[in-house]
Amino acid sequence: MTRTRHVINLLILHFGCPGLAQNIPELPMPKWVTIPNYAIQLNTINRGIPKQSDYFKQTISQTQQQNEANIKEIEYNIKQTILQRQTYNALNTDITTLKAEMLYSLPSWASRPEAEYYCQAFDKLILSDSLYSLKENTFLIENTYYNNKLDKQVFDQTINNYRTFLISIMKERGYDTNSNTAKNFILFQFFSETLQLKKSKEKHVPFQYDFDDYSGLKDHSKMFITKLLKTGTGQCHSMPLLYLILADEIGAEAYLSLSPNHSYIRFPDDNGKWYNIELTNGMFSTTSYILQSGYIKSEALQNKIYMQNLSRKELMAQQLVDLAQGYIHKFGYDEFITKVIDKALQLHPNSINANMIKANLDTARFEYVMKQLNINPRDHQQLQQIGYFPKAVELLNMVNEQYNAVDNLGYEPMPAEAYQKWLQAMKNTEQKQENDRIQKMFNGLNAKAKTLRN
DSSP: OOOOOOOOOOOOOOOSSTTTTTOOOOOOOOOOOOOOOHHHHHHHHHHHOSSOOHHHHHHHHHHHHHHHHHHHHHHHHHHHHHHHHHHHHHHHHHHHHHHHHOOOSOOOOTTSHHHHHHHHHHHHHHHTTSSOOHHHHHHHHHHHHTTTOSOHHHHHHHHHHHHHHHHHHHHHHTOOTTOHHHHHHHHHHHHHSOEEOTTTOOEEOOOEEOOTTTTOSSOGGGGOHHHHHHHSEEOTTHHHHHHHHHHHHHTOOOEEEEETTEEEEEEEOTTSOEEEEETTTTEEEOHHHHHTTSOOOHHHHHTTOSSSOOOHHHHHHHHHHHHHHHHHHHTOOOHHHHHHHHHHHHHOTTOHHHHHHHHHHHHHHHHHHHHHTTOOTTOHHHHGGGGGOHHHHHHHHHHHHHHHHHHHHTOOOOOHHHHHHHHHHTTSHHHHHHHHHHHHHHHHHHHHHHHHHO
16 A cells, blocks of 8 residues: 655745855945044134134034044944954854764664665665565565564464465366466455365355554554464455465466556456456455546546555565655655655656655755754744855755655645545446456356357
């Protein structure tokens, strides 16, 4: 199941003062006032006028007062200029110091032994690229989350027992073991019906959907196949993966496909016609039903992020996403996630899940830098201060660019209540009728094949 995007939307901001730390603006110097030499003027006047009038005395006094006021203003302006220059110099010094001390990478969890298990698992997954095994990779990812404490022998034996059971019941019912139609139909029945072998009385009951914390927000192991095998309950992440593992075991052709917050199975019959299997409800579903969710935009279909068969390479990218999600749930974001997601995007550039994790990662890194600067990234006014820090501006641009990438892929967030309502809609009369029709058709095909062989 995909994780709904929970990063904070940060608007693209334009800074009115980029690079202030490097270019302190020059303050305008006050205009000096030319002070007249009144002593000379007075001597000249006195020689022509025997006696000063009261008016002349008053004029001189006012001029002297104005001169004193001008001098005080000049002195004040000089002091203010010096003070402002000192303030800017101090600010420049503080910013220079901050730049030297700033950390632009997320703190690492690598020193913890549990984190080292993830590094080892990542290396193994990369090495398995040429010898791909969905079963081995799935166990590796889940075992890593449990600090390598799962029993591989028990896991392998359970899968092998299911394989033996499926082949035996196909033979008992006369299904063509070389038919892709028959193989996928028995897998569908394995997940949706109670099956029992007549000779051994061995029985398998259908898996059930686990509605409690189905997205694994509280307990990440709810997403795991090992949990499904142990409890018989799972959800739309674990059940399709188990289906594909069993398909590999019996040689059936089937594919994982995604829709909003969801994954399901697609397979071709022997004539090349494609079918959708919805394991959460144990029913066949139609393409129109999947589109009825209302959260699949035309851009998503154009960019092939939904309702497409994932290739082995793209499925590998999805498993790297699974590895990253387990790490994030245990520790949080650090630069190890960068390495994992970069590899996933290399394998599948349009992976919506990998792109969403990258958006979360970029946001976590940016907010870590903002915390060091004591800046609230949600406060527009405070956010302008990052203009002093070009690297922080670059990180903000990365956040916005990744949000744009996710939006351009056609992602539309689907609320949990809308997802549950959509799942329940499969139980309506129209969907049940379509499911019954397809099942009858497959039963007829298998009966016909048995008759022809006899």
